[in-house]
Amino acid sequence: MRSVFFDPGQMTARLELEAPEATPDGQGGATVSFVAVASLWARIEPVSEIRQEQASADVFTLTHRIWLRFRSDITAGMRLRKGERVFVIGAWRDPDERGNYVVCLCEEESQ
Template sequence: VSIAFDEEANGEVVRLTHEIWMRMRSDLAPGMRLTRGGRAFRINGWRDPDETGRYLVCRCEEIEP
């Protein structure tokens, strides 16, 4: 899903351009990157959409690889 908006948290403004769904994992940290082909995305946050522990929706910003 492609979206584009600015979000502010703790005084920091980040640009969110995509929400990327993935299987649950416990080792994510803000700033990590996801890649697909020649595209790269910086993870700015994530959430468990249905609180079942099956999936995460990562809120990302597309960046230059």
């Protein structure tokens, strides 16, 4: 497989990697909160903006491609945070299968 050229100097965003943690609510269910796992440098690339109408209001979904140094502990459902901005990881991949970088395909949550 061909090597992917990527300049690590483009990783200028400082993000917090967060993992979901379920806490029993005492009634058979659970409350999900997120716990910071690591602080890391990343490159955020906006990919698309999708506009939908729901209940006569416009709802926008923003998607991003976020490059990180390779980590083996990333899973779908984790999220990345930059201040108040939250990016939910839907999928991830190693672009050249060499274990150098991970590209996360994310949707930005609106607060």
